[in-house]
Amino acid sequence: MQDENLPNWLPQLTAQGGPRFLQIADALQAAVAEGSLKPGERLPPQRRLAAQLDVDLTTVTRAYDEARRRNLLEGRGARGTYVAAPKVELTSILDLSMNTPPPPDGADFGDMLKQGLSQVLMRADSDLLMTYHLAGGSESDRQAGAKWLEPMFERLDSRQLVVCPGAQAAIAALILALTEPGDVILAEPMNYPGLRAAASQFGRRLITVEADKHGMVPGMLEAACRKHKPKLVYLNPTLQNPTAITMPERRRRELASIAKRCKLRIVEDDPYWLLADAPPPPIATLAPEQVYYISTLSKCLTPGLRVAFVLIRDPQERERFLVALRSFALMAAPLTAALATQWIFDGSADALMAGVRKEARLRHRIARDILAGRYSGAGDGLHVWLELPAYWNSLQLARAADSEGIAVTPAEAFAAGSGSANAIRICLGSIKDRGRLQAGLQRLSHLLARRPESFSAAVV
Ligand SMILES: Cc1ncc(COP(=O)(O)O)c(C=O)c1O
Known part of the structure; x- marks a missing residue:
């Protein structure tokens, strides 16, 4: 009996056409491509198709499995098998x-995601993962931050770290916490556009300081400090975005000593340090009192986590930073922060x-x-x-x-x-x-x- 809700589709099989299950799968693929089978349409039940084609049930089962492997079909349990929704292909632009x-070579990202999340859900209270936590990260997340930062700082007190929803939020919160409207922020002439976006949203003035092939020029920084009395200096000293320059150690030391002498505050935004070949020490290790250090997971692991660690040594400044962060982002998402923590401790990161x-x-x-x-x-x-x-x-x-x-x-x-x-x-x-x-x-x-x-x- 013909079911009116089923498409009128019957593949043509030939004796010379190769394995029958492949012929059925290929015919299905062709029907989907030309539109005679549409996304969401239900396919004939396997037993009925087997009878209509005069083949074994297992042939049809194998054909449907093959079509499922090609993402052409999706099963909906007892309700049957349906043509899958089309692949979302918004643009073919390169x-x-x-x-x-890039997709990691030799590491299965999807598998890590599944394993990591199932570990998190086994070990954490899901209610706690789904509610507000306004203290700048759980103790375990901040300990993960200290471990993440070990290659740069060796040992850190995790209480000095704040977990943030990405470096962009950290930059914005530092600007809000440490400067007032109209204040000057110094930066290199070419830099990460998110800095300019945050500075201009908050009415801070971004003034540039000349850079050469090693990054910001120390003499120019000193002159700009005298002239503009900046409240912050923004640096991205490792594999700079966009120039790809890594500031050599000597330049870092020169800038650090100017920062100490002129009592400058530096935001060191360092997303690429762990990707670089033998990078020099962060400026934050050379002038610890002067520098706020940001390390996001976006570039080393994946931006979708929205997790960055921010080193702010002074407790009062840390509190001001959290007040600023809460004003526009509240906090990092506990679930992805917990996943980052799991990955950092179990070696997946x-x-x-x-x-x-x-x-x-x-x-x-x-x-x-x-x-x-x-x-x-x-x-x-x-x-x-x-x-x-x-x-x-x-x-x-x-x-x-x-x-x-x-x-x-x-x-x-x-x-x-x-x-x-x-x-x-x-x-x-x-x-x-x-x-x-x-x-x-x-x-x-x-x-x-x-x-x-x-x-x-x-x-x-
Ligand atoms: C220098 C720099 N800082 C910050 C960011 C933003 O990082 P996140 O995804 O952690 O907000 C980027 C992203 O391109 C960047 O290049």
């Missing part, structure tokens, strides 16, 4: 603009980070091969900074790349002052598949070799 870690580092290095090698002489930036970190030939300007190139389906970020996005470099930032992590990354870089390299005159953008 995204070299999003600064995220190290394994994941090792996978991210390995994959990042492989990707740098690909970038170096393709971009050859234009390539700047060491072989570590997640991005490269590409100085452009004079015949391209960065905005023009970003627009041209965009119309060829490649997203890159022009220097203007990072310029805190009026001038900007003629360069683009290329992120190596956001394209999941290494082959597609290679294709994107090759297309970009061809574009760079062409002159802008030969390019005319479609106007729609």
